[in-house]
Amino acid sequence: MIVLKLGGSVITDKDRPETLDGEALERAADAVAAALEDGVEDLVIVHGGGSFGHHNASEHGVTTVEGTRDAGAALDIHGAMTTLNRFVLSRLLECGVEAVPVHPFSAGHRDVEGDLELPTGQVATLLGEGFVPVLHGDLIAHAGSGATVVSGDELVAELARDLEADRIGLCSTVPGVLDDDDAVIDRIAAYEDVAGVLGESAATDVTGGMAAKVQALLALEAEASIFGLADLEAFLAGDEPGTTIDSS
Ligand SMILES: Nc1ncnc2c1ncn2[C@@H]1O[C@H](COP(=O)(O)OP(=O)(O)OP(=O)(O)O)[C@@H](O)[C@H]1O
Numbered sequence: 178m179i180v181l182k183l184g185g186s187v188i189t190d191k192d193r194p195e196t197l198d199g200e201a202l203e204r205a206a207d208a209v210a211a212a213l214e215d216g217v218e219d220l221v222i223v224h225g226g227g228s229f230g231h232h233n234a235s236e237h238g239v240t241t242v243e244g245t246r247d248a249g250a251a252l253d254i255h256g257a258m259t260t261l262n263r264f265v266l267s268r269l270l271e272c273g274v275e276a277v278p279v280h281p282f283s284a285g286h287r288d289v290e291g292d293l294e295l296p297t298g299q300v301a302t303l304l305g306e307g308f309v310p311v312l313h314g315d316l317i318a319h320a321g322s323g324a325t326v327v328s329g330d331e332l333v334a335e336l337a338r339d340l341e342a343d344r345i346g347l348c349s350t351v352p353g354v355l356d357d358d359d360a361v362i363d364r365i366a367a368y369e370d371v372a373g374v375l376g377e378s379a380a381t382d383v384t385g386g387m388a389a390k391v392q393a394l395l396a397l398e399a400e401a402s403i404f405g406l407a408d409l410e411a412f413l414a415g416d417e418p419g420t421t422i423d424s425s
Protein backbone atom coordinates (compact mmCIF):
# COMPACT_ATOMS: atom_id res chain seq x y z
CA MET A 178 0.00 0.00 0.00
CA ILE A 179 1.28 3.45 -0.93
CA VAL A 180 0.45 6.77 0.75
CA LEU A 181 1.37 9.65 -1.54
CA LYS A 182 1.18 13.33 -0.69
CA LEU A 183 0.98 15.83 -3.51
CA GLY A 184 2.34 18.99 -1.91
CA GLY A 185 0.20 22.08 -2.18
CA SER A 186 3.31 23.93 -3.27
CA VAL A 187 3.50 21.62 -6.30
CA ILE A 188 -0.09 21.64 -7.55
CA THR A 189 -0.81 25.33 -6.88
CA ASP A 190 0.93 28.64 -7.39
CA LYS A 191 1.66 29.21 -3.72
CA ASP A 192 2.31 32.94 -4.14
CA ARG A 193 -1.09 33.74 -5.65
CA PRO A 194 -4.20 33.10 -3.54
CA GLU A 195 -6.43 30.29 -4.84
CA THR A 196 -4.46 29.70 -8.05
CA LEU A 197 -3.81 26.22 -9.44
CA ASP A 198 -0.62 25.16 -11.18
CA GLY A 199 -2.61 23.35 -13.85
CA GLU A 200 0.41 22.01 -15.69
CA ALA A 201 1.96 20.51 -12.55
CA LEU A 202 -1.36 19.01 -11.45
CA GLU A 203 -1.83 17.45 -14.86
CA ARG A 204 1.68 16.01 -14.74
CA ALA A 205 1.05 14.54 -11.30
CA ALA A 206 -2.31 13.08 -12.36
CA ASP A 207 -0.73 11.53 -15.47
CA ALA A 208 2.00 9.92 -13.33
CA VAL A 209 -0.60 8.48 -10.93
CA ALA A 210 -2.72 7.13 -13.81
CA ALA A 211 0.34 5.55 -15.47
CA ALA A 212 1.41 3.90 -12.21
CA LEU A 213 -2.05 2.39 -11.69
CA GLU A 214 -2.01 1.07 -15.25
CA ASP A 215 1.42 -0.43 -14.54
CA GLY A 216 0.01 -2.45 -11.66
CA VAL A 217 0.21 -0.22 -8.56
CA GLU A 218 -2.66 -1.18 -6.26
CA ASP A 219 -3.90 0.34 -3.03
CA LEU A 220 -2.92 3.96 -3.43
CA VAL A 221 -4.09 6.66 -1.02
CA ILE A 222 -3.51 10.26 -2.08
CA VAL A 223 -3.33 13.23 0.27
CA HIS A 224 -2.89 16.74 -1.05
CA GLY A 225 -1.78 19.88 0.72
CA GLY A 226 -3.14 23.40 0.47
CA GLY A 227 -0.57 25.56 -1.27
CA SER A 228 -2.34 28.79 -2.17
CA PHE A 229 -5.69 27.27 -1.15
CA GLY A 230 -6.16 27.11 2.61
CA HIS A 231 -2.92 28.60 3.94
CA HIS A 232 -3.86 32.17 2.97
CA ASN A 233 -7.36 31.73 4.41
CA ALA A 234 -6.04 30.17 7.63
CA SER A 235 -3.42 32.88 7.98
CA GLU A 236 -6.04 35.66 7.55
CA HIS A 237 -8.13 34.12 10.34
CA GLY A 238 -5.10 33.51 12.58
CA VAL A 239 -5.67 29.76 12.53
CA THR A 240 -2.79 27.24 12.65
CA THR A 241 -2.32 23.66 13.82
CA VAL A 242 -2.33 24.94 17.43
CA GLU A 243 -4.31 28.22 17.26
CA GLY A 244 -7.98 27.43 16.70
CA THR A 245 -11.16 29.27 15.81
CA ARG A 246 -14.72 29.07 17.09
CA ASP A 247 -16.01 31.24 14.24
CA ALA A 248 -18.07 29.07 11.87
CA GLY A 249 -17.59 31.59 9.05
CA ALA A 250 -13.81 31.31 9.35
CA ALA A 251 -14.09 27.52 9.55
CA LEU A 252 -16.15 27.39 6.35
CA ASP A 253 -13.77 29.77 4.59
CA ILE A 254 -10.72 27.56 5.31
CA HIS A 255 -12.48 24.21 4.80
CA GLY A 256 -14.21 25.58 1.68
CA ALA A 257 -10.89 26.59 0.11
CA MET A 258 -9.58 23.07 0.67
CA THR A 259 -12.67 21.34 -0.73
CA THR A 260 -12.48 23.61 -3.79
CA LEU A 261 -8.89 22.49 -4.39
CA ASN A 262 -9.92 18.88 -3.71
CA ARG A 263 -12.54 19.19 -6.48
CA PHE A 264 -9.87 20.35 -8.95
CA VAL A 265 -7.57 17.47 -7.97
CA LEU A 266 -10.36 14.90 -8.26
CA SER A 267 -11.47 16.24 -11.66
CA ARG A 268 -7.96 16.02 -13.05
CA LEU A 269 -7.50 12.49 -11.72
CA LEU A 270 -10.88 11.41 -13.10
CA GLU A 271 -9.99 12.85 -16.51
CA CYS A 272 -6.95 10.57 -16.46
CA GLY A 273 -9.10 7.53 -15.67
CA VAL A 274 -8.22 7.32 -11.96
CA GLU A 275 -11.17 6.19 -9.77
CA ALA A 276 -10.54 8.99 -7.28
CA VAL A 277 -13.05 9.83 -4.52
CA PRO A 278 -12.91 12.44 -1.74
CA VAL A 279 -12.46 11.87 1.99
CA HIS A 280 -12.77 15.15 3.92
CA PRO A 281 -10.90 15.06 7.25
CA PHE A 282 -13.12 17.81 8.78
CA SER A 283 -16.03 15.34 8.69
CA ALA A 284 -13.98 12.37 9.79
CA GLY A 285 -11.50 13.14 12.55
CA HIS A 286 -10.68 15.35 15.52
CA ARG A 287 -7.87 16.38 17.86
CA ASP A 288 -8.00 15.67 21.58
CA VAL A 289 -7.08 18.31 24.20
CA GLU A 290 -3.41 17.45 23.78
CA GLY A 291 -3.71 18.21 20.08
CA ASP A 292 -3.19 14.58 19.09
CA LEU A 293 -4.93 13.63 15.88
CA GLU A 294 -7.61 10.91 15.85
CA LEU A 295 -8.45 9.85 12.31
CA PRO A 296 -10.66 6.82 11.68
CA THR A 297 -9.45 4.97 8.59
CA GLY A 298 -12.16 2.31 8.09
CA GLN A 299 -13.70 4.30 5.24
CA VAL A 300 -10.30 4.66 3.54
CA ALA A 301 -9.54 0.93 3.87
CA THR A 302 -13.00 0.01 2.58
CA LEU A 303 -12.71 2.38 -0.39
CA LEU A 304 -9.30 0.83 -1.22
CA GLY A 305 -10.81 -2.66 -1.01
CA GLU A 306 -13.53 -1.58 -3.44
CA GLY A 307 -11.00 -0.35 -5.98
CA PHE A 308 -11.18 3.40 -5.36
CA VAL A 309 -8.32 5.84 -4.87
CA PRO A 310 -9.25 7.85 -1.74
CA VAL A 311 -8.08 11.46 -1.91
CA LEU A 312 -7.73 13.29 1.43
CA HIS A 313 -6.44 16.81 1.99
CA GLY A 314 -5.07 19.15 4.61
CA ASP A 315 -8.14 20.62 6.30
CA LEU A 316 -9.67 22.18 9.35
CA ILE A 317 -10.42 19.75 12.17
CA ALA A 318 -12.37 19.81 15.44
CA HIS A 319 -9.96 20.38 18.34
CA ALA A 320 -11.10 19.72 21.92
CA GLY A 321 -10.70 22.91 23.94
CA SER A 322 -9.55 25.02 20.96
CA GLY A 323 -12.47 25.10 18.52
CA ALA A 324 -11.12 23.98 15.17
CA THR A 325 -7.48 23.98 14.07
CA VAL A 326 -5.64 23.14 10.85
CA VAL A 327 -4.53 19.58 10.17
CA SER A 328 -1.72 19.38 7.62
CA GLY A 329 -1.56 16.85 4.84
CA ASP A 330 1.74 15.70 6.36
CA GLU A 331 0.02 14.78 9.64
CA LEU A 332 -2.65 12.90 7.69
CA VAL A 333 0.01 11.00 5.74
CA ALA A 334 1.70 9.93 8.98
CA GLU A 335 -1.60 8.85 10.56
CA LEU A 336 -2.79 6.94 7.48
CA ALA A 337 0.60 5.25 7.04
CA ARG A 338 0.60 4.13 10.66
CA ASP A 339 -2.99 2.92 10.75
CA LEU A 340 -3.08 1.25 7.36
CA GLU A 341 0.48 -0.10 7.66
CA ALA A 342 1.65 1.49 4.43
CA ASP A 343 4.54 -0.19 2.65
CA ARG A 344 5.66 3.01 0.95
CA ILE A 345 5.25 6.69 1.82
CA GLY A 346 6.06 9.54 -0.55
CA LEU A 347 5.91 13.30 -0.23
CA CYS A 348 6.09 15.06 -3.57
CA SER A 349 7.05 18.66 -2.92
CA THR A 350 8.36 21.66 -4.80
CA VAL A 351 11.97 20.83 -3.94
CA PRO A 352 13.88 17.71 -5.13
CA GLY A 353 14.38 16.62 -1.50
CA VAL A 354 15.60 18.04 1.78
CA LEU A 355 18.43 20.40 0.89
CA ASP A 356 21.64 21.02 2.83
CA ASP A 357 23.43 24.38 3.24
CA ASP A 358 24.80 24.10 -0.31
CA ASP A 359 21.36 23.26 -1.74
CA ALA A 360 22.40 19.67 -2.41
CA VAL A 361 19.79 16.95 -1.77
CA ILE A 362 20.46 15.09 1.49
CA ASP A 363 20.31 11.38 0.68
CA ARG A 364 19.17 9.99 4.07
CA ILE A 365 17.96 11.46 7.37
CA ALA A 366 17.95 9.26 10.45
CA ALA A 367 17.70 11.85 13.24
CA TYR A 368 16.18 15.32 13.48
CA GLU A 369 19.26 16.76 15.23
CA ASP A 370 21.42 15.87 12.20
CA VAL A 371 19.50 18.29 9.97
CA ALA A 372 17.76 20.72 12.35
CA GLY A 373 20.10 23.51 11.28
CA VAL A 374 19.04 23.40 7.62
CA LEU A 375 15.32 22.79 8.08
CA GLY A 376 13.08 25.80 7.74
CA GLU A 377 9.55 27.00 7.20
CA SER A 378 8.03 27.16 3.73
CA ALA A 379 9.16 30.09 1.58
CA ALA A 380 5.48 30.91 0.94
CA THR A 381 2.52 31.59 3.27
CA ASP A 382 2.26 28.36 5.25
CA VAL A 383 0.58 27.73 8.60
CA THR A 384 1.76 24.15 9.04
CA GLY A 385 5.52 24.37 9.43
CA GLY A 386 7.15 23.69 6.03
CA MET A 387 10.01 21.22 5.74
CA ALA A 388 10.83 21.04 9.45
CA ALA A 389 7.32 19.76 10.29
CA LYS A 390 7.45 17.30 7.39
CA VAL A 391 10.70 15.70 8.53
CA GLN A 392 9.49 15.54 12.13
CA ALA A 393 6.22 13.82 11.15
CA LEU A 394 8.01 11.27 8.98
CA LEU A 395 10.71 10.47 11.55
CA ALA A 396 7.95 9.41 13.94
CA LEU A 397 6.99 6.57 11.57
CA GLU A 398 8.33 3.04 11.51
CA ALA A 399 8.32 2.79 7.71
CA GLU A 400 10.76 4.65 5.48
CA ALA A 401 9.48 7.69 3.62
CA SER A 402 10.74 9.69 0.65
CA ILE A 403 10.65 13.42 -0.01
CA PHE A 404 11.17 14.27 -3.68
CA GLY A 405 10.19 16.68 -6.47
CA LEU A 406 7.62 16.34 -9.25
CA ALA A 407 10.28 15.17 -11.73
CA ASP A 408 10.76 12.07 -9.56
CA LEU A 409 7.09 11.16 -9.01
CA GLU A 410 7.08 8.48 -11.72
CA ALA A 411 10.28 6.96 -10.28
CA PHE A 412 8.82 6.85 -6.76
CA LEU A 413 5.61 5.20 -7.96
CA ALA A 414 7.71 2.68 -9.93
CA GLY A 415 9.43 1.59 -6.70
CA ASP A 416 12.55 3.80 -6.58
CA GLU A 417 13.66 5.88 -3.60
CA PRO A 418 14.29 9.30 -5.13
CA GLY A 419 15.18 12.49 -3.24
CA THR A 420 15.64 12.23 0.52
CA THR A 421 14.84 9.04 2.44
CA ILE A 422 13.63 9.55 6.00
CA ASP A 423 14.63 6.48 7.95
CA SER A 424 13.99 6.46 11.67
CA SER A 425 14.76 2.74 12.20
N1 LIG B 1 16.29 22.33 4.10
C1 LIG B 1 15.24 22.49 3.28
N2 LIG B 1 15.17 21.75 2.14
C2 LIG B 1 14.13 21.90 1.27
N3 LIG B 1 13.10 22.77 1.46
C3 LIG B 1 13.12 23.53 2.59
C4 LIG B 1 14.19 23.42 3.54
N4 LIG B 1 13.94 24.29 4.54
C5 LIG B 1 12.79 24.93 4.23
N5 LIG B 1 12.28 24.48 3.07
C6 LIG B 1 11.04 24.98 2.46
O1 LIG B 1 10.05 23.99 2.57
C7 LIG B 1 9.22 24.07 1.41
C8 LIG B 1 8.44 22.78 1.29
O2 LIG B 1 7.46 22.81 2.30
P1 LIG B 1 5.95 23.16 1.95
O3 LIG B 1 5.18 23.00 3.23
O4 LIG B 1 5.82 24.43 1.20
O5 LIG B 1 5.68 21.97 0.93
P2 LIG B 1 4.41 21.21 0.41
O6 LIG B 1 4.04 20.11 1.32
O7 LIG B 1 4.77 20.82 -0.98
O8 LIG B 1 3.27 22.31 0.36
P3 LIG B 1 1.95 22.43 1.27
O9 LIG B 1 2.40 22.55 2.71
O10 LIG B 1 1.27 23.65 0.76
O11 LIG B 1 1.18 21.18 1.05
C9 LIG B 1 10.19 24.36 0.30
O12 LIG B 1 9.54 24.95 -0.80
C10 LIG B 1 11.16 25.33 0.97
O13 LIG B 1 10.68 26.65 0.82
Ligand SMILES: C=C(C)CCOP(=O)(O)O
Nearest residue numbers: 225226230314328329384
Ligand atom coordinates in the same frame (compact mmCIF):
# COMPACT_ATOMS: atom_id res chain seq x y z
C1 LIG C 1 -4.09 25.24 5.46
C2 LIG C 1 -4.79 24.16 5.40
C3 LIG C 1 -6.22 24.26 5.69
C4 LIG C 1 -4.29 22.82 5.03
C5 LIG C 1 -2.77 22.70 4.98
O1 LIG C 1 -2.29 21.45 4.56
P1 LIG C 1 -0.77 21.33 4.12
O2 LIG C 1 -0.58 22.17 2.90
O3 LIG C 1 -0.56 19.88 3.85
O4 LIG C 1 0.10 21.81 5.25
